[in-house]
Amino acid sequence: MNALADISPAALRQQIRRGEFTGNTSGVAPGFVQCNIVILPSLWAADFLRFCQANPRPCPLIACSAAPGDTALPKLGAMDIRTDVSSYRVFRDGALINECDNITELWTDDLVTFALGCSFSFEEALLEAGLDVRNVSERVNVPMYRSNIPCETAGPFAGDMVVSMRPFLPADAIRAIQVCSRFPAVHGAPLHFGDPAAIGIENIAAPDYGDLVSIHEGEVPLFWACGVTPQVALEKAAPPLAITHSPGCMLVTDLRNAELAVL
Template sequence: MLPSQALSPAELRQRIRSGDHRGNTSGFAQGFVQCNLAILPAEWAADFLRFCQLNPRPCPLVGMSTSPGDVALPPLGDIDIRTDVPSYRVFREGELVDEVHDIRELWRDDLVTFALGCSFSFEEALLADGLEVRNVTQGVNVPMYRTNIPCQAAGAFAGNMVVSMRPFRAADAIRAVQICTRFPAVHGAPVHLGDPAEIGIADLSRPDYGDAVTLEEGELPVFWACGVTPQVALEKARPPFAITHSPGCMLVTDLRNSRLAVM
């Protein structure tokens, strides 16, 4: 049997669907776009779409279902959105109430799916340029933090941005900015470098999501807008029902990262 890292996106989704892979997806199906997930009742979908349009850095829209109740996302692959993500979070009235590996029993005919770009895609470009990505080196989920950076509101959807962090020395941080600027569909350039307190982060060793990574002497923490931001917006908006991915557990698509690059 192939190791998970060597599987194609379709093979990895089949392994996820069968329950054989339930962890995070960083470093898997290299070369292919991974997506954050938000699923909402149709009556909330227009405002959430507008929230994404107003906040493209944390919420870059890659795809969405063509009609309420549709479990497929044809442009992104042979996908059943109810089974093809390793772990889902279930929200009711804005409160996280459960974390599950399959949402078939929760599925409703009025649900609309949004697939949002993920930083795992630009990590590949950083690695290809010879830069170390610390969470990949250490084999952990990327650290993610709530900030004081406000998003633009759309209807009931509002809140502050969540960011992911990767440490680099100054010269490598500059190179990372140059590389990631070419990938606006997967968060683009960093939103902040340096002092985390300036964006409301008190302690890098205690991320709100994911795992802490080592920050070596002489390195700068570099922060990117993160697709967990919609989960904060859901907490503010308090829709009666919503589903997201669990942080780090992404929808792996058949769309190649190279198609998202701006040359």
């Protein structure tokens, strides 16, 4: 991953398109916004848009298709959404049926793409503040958990939030909250810190997505709203087809993180 720390987003997307990069994108192309992806048939798009609008913490909308069938998101850079994410998840009737690195054969002129803000964007600001972002320093995917924090319902889309976790000493946790509050477009401040059971997480050593990270003596876990939340909503809504990124495998865009900061 270090070898890709200075790669441009456009060059990274080309490597992904050619199958030369297949991993998670945490710490890659620092300075640039990374996005969660949800792709749905057009009949489902309006309700999902309302779900995002009703739940801006886990589903901060950055961009969406100008029209069904568009494979580009010009606001985010020159790209082909069918090939430029390192790993996709494919859902049929709410059930995960496959993970793949290319969705060209699944594409139709009826599909609409949503790009949602990702916590990887605020990790850069945490690092610049001198904080140890554990999943970055240990070179693993961030741990993510299903919580019992309910989302607002919109049409068929409902469910509880997924949260990502990063541990900090109490003084550093206060600083992390201050830093992330400046980035509401990429989940903002944590939703919870401390006791995982208070938000329905029974075993912090067993993430539902991503990888386990070390929690050192004296540290407390901080939990942020996570862009994997729509995958839970998709399971409940059960559209005939839905495509998302695989957790940790984001669309890396040309949009700079600094453009999203609230000063």
